[in-house]
Amino acid sequence: MAVWTPKFITFDCYGTLINFDMAGAARRCYTDRVGADIMPAFITDFARFRLDEVLGAWKPYYDIVSSALQRTCRKWQVEWQPQDSDFIYADCKTWTAHPDVPEGLRKIAPSIPLVLLTNSMNDLIPHHVPRLGAPIHMTITAEETGAYKPAMRGFEYMLNKLECGPDEILHVSSSLRYDLMTAHDLGIKNKVFVNRGHEPGCPAYGYTEINDISELPAVVGL
Known part of the structure; x- marks a missing residue:
């Protein structure tokens, strides 16, 4: 992926940022x-x-x-x-962020708003957002959207709430099945697969692969 600055970087939370244990x-x-x-x-x-x-x-x-x-x-x-x-x-409620997450997000947050699209609940996600170690612009839960990923509805809700198109965001996830396949089907061309080893990748879905969030700033030229 060529260096490109998205309007927002949107993230899966559990597994990608929080150690989903x-x-x-x-x-x-x-x-x-x-x-x-x-x-x-x-x-x-x-x-x-x-x-x-x-x-x-x-x-x-x-x-x-x-x-x-x-x-x-x-x-x-x-x-x-x-x-x-x-x-x-x-x-x-006890789960914490992957060690690479806080520093990686802190490098990006001052330049690009960070958004969470998570299969969490409104009463559960507050335990985890503070552990990410960086400002989060917006958090959207499955409870708010009325749908869990991999359904498209949550992504559609998020794009509408952000008032942007699928070509204006970069979506980041460690899961093809929950996130990146759906993002692909919705026309979100800019995607990052964080290969944390818990799910196989599939390059045909068109993403940049990184090992952890410490590599994400370079993807957007930071």
Whole structure:
């Protein structure tokens, strides 16, 4: 990608900026009920069921997590208890930013407004924005848009609220499935894939690949 200054840089938050440790939360919750030999597969299914849950009608993220957890437990014949969902949702509030995030964002924020488009809730995201270490111009949650990514509705809502077109933003995410495929389909040509190793890339979707946020300022000439 040639050096170009977007009107806004828009970000996925969890996984891209905040260390999305749902796998760790599941391990901590089920360490006494799920054997070490099946724990990786248990965690993988939990992630897949969460994606399936967000593809349906909007509901609070607690319910997304709880339903996916119950489906995972049924598949693996593990006892689910209501407090398990409470534990994992509470664990979400403790997550911190990836170490590379604050400095990288601080280099950009004075020149280009930073925007979050997140699958979070209005009561959950305030725990994480201060940990990013840089001014955030606008935060848009799935609760506000009434839709979870990868649905297009959140992106459309964001562009309307920012009063800009898809050609005026740079969208940054560590996920093809949740973000960059949808951004591509909406005509957002300027995209960055942060390869944090939790999801494979696909260059056919047309993005610049970086290893972490410390490399992002150079993408926009800062």
